[in-house]
Amino acid sequence: MQTNLTVIVLTHNEELNIEECLRSLVPLKCRIVVVDSGSSDKTLEIVQNHKVEIYNHEFNNYGDQRNWAQQNTGIETDWVLHIDADERLNKLLCENIINVLMDNSNSEIDGYLISRRTIFMGKFIRYGGHYPVYHNRMFRIAKGMCETRLYDQHFIVDGIVEKLSGDIIDVTDDLDDWFNRHMKWAEMEAEQILGKNKKNKLVESKLGGTPIERRRWMKNNLYYKMPLFLRCLIYFGYRYFVRLGVLDGYKGLIFHFLHGFWYRFKVDTCILKKKLNWV
Numbered sequence: 001m002q003t004n005l006t007v008i009v010l011t012h013n014e015e016l017n018i019e020e021c022l023r024s025l026v027p028l029k030c031r032i033v034v035v036d037s038g039s040s041d042k043t044l045e046i047v048q049n050h051k052v053e054i055y056n057h058e059f060n061n062y063g064d065q066r067n068w069a070q071q072n073t074g075i076e077t078d079w080v081l082h083i084d085a086d087e088r089l090n091k092l093l094c095e096n097i098i099n100v101l102m103d104n105s106n107s108e109i110d111g112y113l114i115s116r117r118t119i120f121m122g123k124f125i126r127y128g129g130h131y132p133v134y135h136n137r138m139f140r141i142a143k144g145m146c147e148t149r150l151y152d153q154h155f156i157v158d159g160i161v162e163k164l165s166g167d168i169i170d171v172t173d174d175l176d177d178w179f180n181r182h183m184k185w186a187e188m189e190a191e192q193i194l195g196k197n198k199k200n201k202l203v204e205s206k207l208g209g210t211p212i213e214r215r216r217w218m219k220n221n222l223y224y225k226m227p228l229f230l231r232c233l234i235y236f237g238y239r240y241f242v243r244l245g246v247l248d249g250y251k252g253l254i255f256h257f258l259h260g261f262w263y264r265f266k267v268d269t270c271i272l273k274k275k276l277n278w279v
Contacts (some may be wrong), residue, residue: 003101004079005081006031006032007080008033008035008066009032009035009085010035010036010037010066011035011037012036012038012059015043018046018047021087022050025083028098032051036054037057037059038058038059063147067145078141081097081137084170089166089167092166093114093164093166097166109159109162112136112138112162113161113162113210115132115133115167116131116135117167118130118172121173127246128239128245128252128260130239133211134163134211136157144157150188151192154203156202182266186263190271191270191274205221232265240260
């Protein structure tokens, strides 16, 4: 008997990740929908070995792709869970998802915040403000959607949201793939910051709100107010020293430098390039 849940997984050339992702979903005993955007590797070959439904849809941005998946894949379950192909659900999270789906006393709850655990080159990144980081990932399908942004999209849930114990594990083992993704995301974030992709229905920026709303407030009202290039240096120092990222060891140094300084520096470079119309 299937649970009252549909899991949506977006894929594009994820042959290194999709097997472990799909295996982690097996305990949920639910419908799994894979939406692929033109993979040219063995992603679809691997997916076809699992009990999933495959859809193909051209990729525009993550928000549009996630919303398309919700609206066009024949979902009849009350609940939906969104994960990425490079993510896995740990055992505790699977157990708690099943528990809330079976519990009829939680009818007033419309969504759940789930913590993301980053595993970088085999190292759990515990410090630097990087764990726990909560995201709306599971919600009643009639109550939630993804905000339509080019980058840094979050899910909007219209109703009561609670935290759910357990982690979505985000795995990075391939640095080349990491750089390729973040080079693309830096361009998208720069365009987003410059206001070339402003749309309605965004997560609120609220200091006293949910963890997601607080992070959005701090980004909009503190980080983006600082000078280009200086802010990424300040941010890295804050993460690495004030938030104790130094305790994550040498792999943590690589991660916090790349994620907290290099990526933010790349975004600022893209912003300046677009402002000055560099080729």
